[in-house]
Amino acid sequence: MEKVKLVEKVVIVPEKLTEKRRIFLSNIDLGLVAYQESVSFFDPPQMSFSQACKYFYCALGRLFVDYDFFAGRLVPSMEDSRRLEIDCNGAGVVVAAATTETELRQLGNLTASKPEFKQFVACLHEKGEEQMEITHMPLLFLQLTQLKCGSLAMASRYNHCIMDGVAIHEFASNMAALTRGEEMVVVPNPDRMIFKARNPPEINHPHYEYSKATETDDLYTARCHDTTIEQSSLQHCHTHLIHLSRQRIANLKKAVLRKGRLKNCTTFQVVAAKIWKARSIAMEMHDEKTSTMLFPVNVRKMVVPQAPVGFAGNALINGFARASVRELKEEEDYVFVKKVQEGIERLDDEYVRSSIDWLEVNKGVPCRENTFSLVAWWRLGLEQNEFVWGRSKCDTTVVIKPGLVFLLPEQKGEGGLNICLELPENQMEEFHRLMMED
Template identity: 30%
Template sequence: MVAEAKQNGVATMAGSKAQLMSVKRREPALVSPAEATPTGEQYYLSNLDQNIAVIVQTVYCFKCPSGRGNEGAADALRAALARVLVHYHPLAGRLGISPEMKLTVECTGEGVPFVEAEAACDLALIGDLSTPDPAALGQLVYSVPGAKNILEMPPMTAQVTRFKCGGFSLGLAMNHCMFDGLGAMEFVNSWAEMARGATELTVPPFLDRSVLRPRAPPVISNPHYEFEEIADVSEMAALYGRQELMYRSFCFDPDRLERVRGLALADGDLEKCTTFEALSGLVWRARTRALGLAPEQQTKLLFAVDGRRRFVPPLPKGYFGNGIVLTNALATAGDLLSSPVSRAAGKVQEAVRMVTDEYMRSAVDYFEATRARPSLASTLLITTWSRLAFNGADFGWGEPTMSGPVTLPEKEVILFLAHGKERKSINVLLGLPASAMDAFQELMDEI
């Protein structure tokens, strides 16, 4: 299955969808914690939080059960948000800069912008959220007008949109510096628990991020190529500048995923291989070919590894913050394309094994010493939501019928998203220049 949308010169179907939705927003209101919370202090963000301060927009869609409309949805979610913010009070603050010139949260308690809206269509018009669609889905998420940088944006916003059919959507814009995917899932599920009447959270947040403070003095014990700048000898910047960015999603059902693993294991170079390793190797190689990179072009694969259980000691249950660490693999385009899939999958495997407690603490210390940011030049960044159970977000109207991202945060990002009721399939979402997308499509059709 392939779904498509275009950015800038928006495809006709996507453009008409955006027009038909015609979402009308009310003025935002601030939702503050329902009880007094600490104010007047700065909330520490770790070095793992500093490097991923990007806004992630997601949408959850709900069909109302028979006999129950959507009239009370906004009020219920607003009241539950106030209660859950007592536990997650930094989300009610505002981002600032610490004396050390790092991002921090000013604990002001002023609240989360909450918007009610109405769409002039049924929920069915949205489709299945299998492909990012900024023009249409962006109407379901509130962005602060005129904000020039993240310091002018709150850590999160929420928008509840009612549809003519009786369904509704919850659109969230959340700064990645506040939590990674698992942390965001635990927050949304905790919010849903409060909406269903819970008085205690199943997984209370552990707020103290100082457990990830850098060592003094910093100890950089590993190479960190994730920060390395790579020369663009293939003139990719020019290609992206000439052609519009097209989004497509490619569905890998269990049978297709097994074929991908079979490709990675076919020549016997790897004794075993996970689905993630095989699929990552496949798309890294296919994207490299589709973009027509020069054989001597150095390429970098970045992906996040959950460090919660890899740290020594492990991070506390409910850790509120980013517990993920970027790892990397390097190869020239010529090496990738002249070798079987096992070569790329093996490099992914090596990158996973590299993530030890010492590697992660070295990464924390590397930022402390250099303040470097990961470079995305000639890079593919894979992020995976395939293990996140966002479908458990039942606010009292049942589980969401679908959920997904509004857009991808950067053109270099590919997202792995669980698909289907049993979540055994994986949707691969990506954006490429038009000519490269057609080439990538042909490569995927061969699987």
């Protein structure tokens, strides 16, 4: 990225000596050994960039005393070399400070991921890292960038196996509090033994949300999020943003609740069902194909015992809804809202345990065939964080990877949602038409 200039790159370690320990990774974690990238934007602060960096570095040193596992590295498990676990060895986190010639206004709508966002993680990638073993890589990279107009961008690149979006929100809240000189909001608890598989495993449900692993699924090589659809169908794709106003969402709810066919439905359920139907049809999938939509569900309070407050691991299990493309074309929308509801309702303690046991036996990955994942990003509330240099004005993913659809908050805060996804232009036109169709 020619516009980006690296100011400095440092390794931040816990400011105090931490306990040498290893942390078990659950089967949920091990299905997410992949790096995720996001970026937050801030208006010009009332301080210099060097001051902002100083506050940032200082806060991180304190933060990694409690988040020592984020400053560690992945290693083969001592009990089973086919698994990974975290070695809390204090190796540290890579942090970069950079400047760019780009101005905030040039980026347009900050909600929509775009190629220009890659500059905000440009200093966090190393040449040839695609072939590096995951055990050699830091678990977290951070980049603070000053734009030409004085605005700031803070980007993160982290290994998803360490924690999910809920835990990342708490991590960001703690980071923000420490930059302000305040105490952490919540103390992290990285113990994920409550999600350990049963011995012997008990698989009591069919788990359509997973596919069996293949020989190409190398646990020890750095990789991006596995795509869940055929790559050939996504050639010449562009990232698109579709806005659903509060009124449009209200109309969708009203339509599916008409005549008492459903007792109730949430915004997520009705929007998810509409996206599932519209995307499957727009992609011109064969009528007899089964289309599956995955959507992460937080099971912290669904398992027995419940996950502790501050649980810093992965506790999002994929709910799913599936139907033939013919059904999606012919049935009324309320049918698919009901399938989404059923996908959430089936996730009780026993189903979660069965899911973890299925992964123990089959070493699987999220379902790949005719599948996409819908991520409710807007629920995380990342834009509520107040750092010493100001409140985040927008938080979004750096890129939209094939097979992922994001639900993002609208910047105006008027109760609407933005749908962000990648599709070829001709399919995108049909998707948009179907989303707006009554």
